[in-house]
Amino acid sequence: MAWTFLLTVAATLLVLNFTSGEKKLEEQVRREYALHDAQYQRSLGVLLGPPILEGNRFEALYNGDRIFAPMLEAIRGAKQSITFETYIYWSGDIGKAFADALAERAKAGVKVHVLLDWVGSAKIDDDFLKEMQGAGVQIVKFHKPSWYDIARMNNRTHRKLLVVDGRIGFTGGVGIAPEWTGNAQDPEHWRDSHYKVEGPVVAQMQGVFMDNWIKASGDVLHGEAYFPALAPRGDGRAQVFSSSPSGGSESMHLMYLLSIAAATKSIDLSSAYFVPDDLTIHALVDAMKRGVRVRIIVPGPIIDSKTVRGASRASWGPLLEAGAEISEYQPTMFHVKVFTVDGLLVSVGSTNFDNRSFRLNDEANLNIYDAAFAAAETVQFEADLKLSQRITLDAWRERPLREKAMEHLAALLSSQL
Numbered sequence: 001m002a003w004t005f006l007l008t009v010a011a012t013l014l015v016l017n018f019t020s021g022e023k024k025l026e027e028q029v030r031r032e033y034a035l036h037d038a039q040y041q042r043s044l045g046v047l048l049g050p051p052i053l054e055g056n057r058f059e060a061l062y063n064g065d066r067i068f069a070p071m072l073e074a075i076r077g078a079k080q081s082i083t084f085e086t087y088i089y090w091s092g093d094i095g096k097a098f099a100d101a102l103a104e105r106a107k108a109g110v111k112v113h114v115l116l117d118w119v120g121s122a123k124i125d126d127d128f129l130k131e132m133q134g135a136g137v138q139i140v141k142f143h144k145p146s147w148y149d150i151a152r153m154n155n156r157t158h159r160k161l162l163v164v165d166g167r168i169g170f171t172g173g174v175g176i177a178p179e180w181t182g183n184a185q186d187p188e189h190w191r192d193s194h195y196k197v198e199g200p201v202v203a204q205m206q207g208v209f210m211d212n213w214i215k216a217s218g219d220v221l222h223g224e225a226y227f228p229a230l231a232p233r234g235d236g237r238a239q240v241f242s243s244s245p246s247g248g249s250e251s252m253h254l255m256y257l258l259s260i261a262a263a264t265k266s267i268d269l270s271s272a273y274f275v276p277d278d279l280t281i282h283a284l285v286d287a288m289k290r291g292v293r294v295r296i297i298v299p300g301p302i303i304d305s306k307t308v309r310g311a312s313r314a315s316w317g318p319l320l321e322a323g324a325e326i327s328e329y330q331p332t333m334f335h336v337k338v339f340t341v342d343g344l345l346v347s348v349g350s351t352n353f354d355n356r357s358f359r360l361n362d363e364a365n366l367n368i369y370d371a372a373f374a375a376a377e378t379v380q381f382e383a384d385l386k387l388s389q390r391i392t393l394d395a396w397r398e399r400p401l402r403e404k405a406m407e408h409l410a411a412l413l414s415s416q417l
Contacts, residue, residue: 028282029254031290035262035342041369043258048251049241049367050207055232056199058373062380064181067174067194068094074164074196075101080225081111083209085161087120087350088175091128095176099128103135111225112137115213117157120175140216142362158361159242160194160350161209166228169197169205171240171349171366173272173337184332187302191384192335193270195348195366199233204240208364211242237369241347244362252351252365253358256339257283263341266293268381270336274298275311275354281318288322297336297381297388300328308354313396314407320393327388340381343374 033039045051061067075082075098082105089095106112114132116124118141133139142157162170172194174180182189197205206226214220243252260267260283267287274296276284288294296319303309316326339347349365351357368374 028279028286029257029261031261031286033262034264035259035344036264037262040258040262044241044255044367045239048255048258050204050239052237052239052367052369053200053204054237055234056197056201056236056238056368057234058236058238058368058370059196060373060376060380061172061194061196063183063192064094064174064189065183067172067192068097068181070196071162071170071194072097072101074162074168074170075105078105078110078112078164080165081113081163081221082165083113083115083161083163083206083213083221083226085115085157085159085209085212086176087117087156087158087160088177089116089121089128090123090175090177091125092178092181094178094181095125095128098176099131102137103132106132106136111221113213113221114139115142115157115209115216116140117142119156120158138217140213142212142216156361157212158350158352158357159208159212159364161205161364163202163206163209163226166206166224166226167198167202167230169202169366171195171197171205171364173335173350179333180335187332190333190335191329191331193338193348193380197238197366199236199238200230201238201240201366203227203230205364205366208240208242211244212362236373239367240364241349241367242362242364243351243358250359252363253280255347255365255367256280256353256358259339259341259345259347260284260287263287263292264290265342266340267295268338268340268378269294269296269353270334270338270381270384271296271298271353272333272335272337273305273308273312273352273354273356275308276315276319277355277358280353281315284324285318285322288324294319294322294324295381295385296324296326297329297334297384298326299334300330300389302331302333304333310407310409313399314404316391316396320391320396325390327385327390329384329388331387334384336384338377338381340374340377343378344369344371346370346374346377 184191
């Protein structure tokens with residue numbers, strides 16, 4: 001009887017961890033309007049997320065050498081508050097640089113709050129934690145396992161948010177680890193993109209951080225140190241979009257589906273982990289039937305998860321048959337997460353194009369509606385494309401039988417990837 005009870009408990013916990021707790025989308029999103037139509041932006045700003053705000057300025061930062069310097073500069077210039085949420089925080093010189101900068105500001109009287117995912121930060125150097133906490137940095141781990149809450153083990157915060165003084169925000173794909181340093185010059189230094197933003201939309205970014213900070217700590221941070229009045233800093237329109245299994249787990253997935261359905265001309269997707277579900281595949285195929293050009297860049301043989309690559313490749317058949325241009329980045333691990341539609345929408349942030357991001361993790365994206373910014377991102381996409389190998393339908397069909405078998409086995413795990 002005891003063994004039966006234990007097995008029942010174990011099975012229950014397994015099921016709870018492998019599900020989001022919310023009903024999944026089951027029907028294809030119909031095309032009701034084009035992406036440039038005002039109704040599209042109204043739908044995303046009312047149906048799914050916060051309103052789209054004007055008066056923002058954006059700066060794209062490519063690869064570690066150009067990403068970390070502005071982030072550290074902003075931290076070192078903080079006067080009132082720093083809020084920082086990340087999945088990966090490991091070790092190395094870059095981990096030390098962030099620990100030093102955050103600790104120095106805390107000693108100077110700045111309120112510093114760091115939210116680390118318990119799983120993603122498992123390899124952090126203990127000396128970094130001691131240094132920061134000794135200086136007064138408040139550090140909280142997200143979903144640290146406990147006997148009464150073990151069902152949340154599969155829900156991680158994958159968000160990557162840094163907000164300084166409530167005025168300057170950063171989001172994108174980078175973690176705090178040696179792999180993200182350098183300039184993607186070799187397999188040990190990854191290709192990634194991060195974004196700096198100023199203007200009213202930073203308050204939404206701060207609000208997304210507070211959502212998980214309250215969940216993890218129970219502490220409500222508010223007031224001018226965190227939410228100052230924000231004057232326009234540019235002419236860009238944007239919103240910060242988030243999702244979480246504890247509420248609105250399908251929001252990010254639905255945002256992508258609505259955007260694909262609204263596409264008229266082009267979809268460019270850079271995706272570190274591309275394991276689309278049937279709904280997404282059908283949406284992309286339908287878009288191509290309407291004449292939309294679909295280009296996708298994914299990692300090549302240099303990848304940190306061969307299982308993800310296998311599951312991804314197993315799904316490409318219908319997309320390639322419909323005319324999708326799928327290319328694998330060759331020089332190093334490709335960790336970029338950028339979605340550009342019709343030369344107007346650019347969605348950047350932590351979200352991968354897979355079930356884990358859509359239904360299991362807490363994610364956050366910055367949606368930018370700006371033609372000039374989209375044009376610049378297209379230039380960078382095409383630069384990455386030149387370093388990628390196009391996978392044709394014939395090449396995909398002719399891959400070895402053993403490779404096909406391994407990919408289909410990997411695809412069985414796609415609900416968790």
